[in-house]
Amino acid sequence: xxxxDFTGVISKTAPILGSLxxxxxxxxxxxxxxxxFDAPTNDLSQLATLISQDPNKLKELEMKxxxxxxSIGLTWLSDTQAKSPPWINALIILVILGSGIGVLAWMLYx
Numbered sequence: 001x002x003x004x005d006f007t008g009v010i011s012k013t014a015p016i017l018g019s020l021x022x023x024x025x026x027x028x029x030x031x032x033x034x035x036x037f038d039a040p041t042n043d044l045s046q047l048a049t050l051i052s053q054d055p056n057k058l059k060e061l062e063m064k065x066x067x068x069x070x071s072i073g074l075t076w077l078s079d080t081q082a083k084s085p086p087w088i089n090a091l092i093i094l095v096i097l098g099s100g101i102g103v104l105a106w107m108l109y110x
Contacts, residue, residue, distance in 0.1 A: 001044040001045040001048055002044075003021065003022065003026065003044070005044075005048075006021070006030075006044040006047070006048055007021040007022060009048045009051060009052070010033070010051070010058070012055075013051065013055040013058045013059055013062075014058045014059060014061070014062035014103075015062075015098070015099035015102045015103065016062055016066060016069045016096070016099040016100060016103060017029055017032075017033065017058070017061075017062050017069065018099070019092075019095045019096055019099050020069065027041075030044075030047075032061070032065070033047065033051075033058065033061065034047055036057065036058075036061045037050045037051065037054075037057065059106070062103060063103060063107065066100070066103060
């Protein structure tokens with residue numbers, strides 16, 4: 001499984017974590033997820049299978065670290081602002097905020 005397919009699996013269940021995949025934080029995010037599932041970091045297919053068997057475990061991980069993940073995402077965004085066109089920054093902000101709103105809606109409405 002490639003990182004693009006893995007990101008799709010993650011984003012369905014944990015949008016904040018999914019939004020950080022593909023950034024310089026990809027390795028850290030994969031390590032965080034793999035550690036939570038007691039899985040190796042070098043086998044994305046196995047990790048995706050474990051996530052599909054228990055997606056609530058991934059949601060719990062994201063909710064537990066939601067504040068830190070959003071902070072990390074916004075820090076990464078501020079570091080890249082000087083290097084990228086303004087429309088990319090706006091898009092990243094929308095993705096990160098949309099992910100946070102999605103998690104909040106899931107918490108409130110199930």
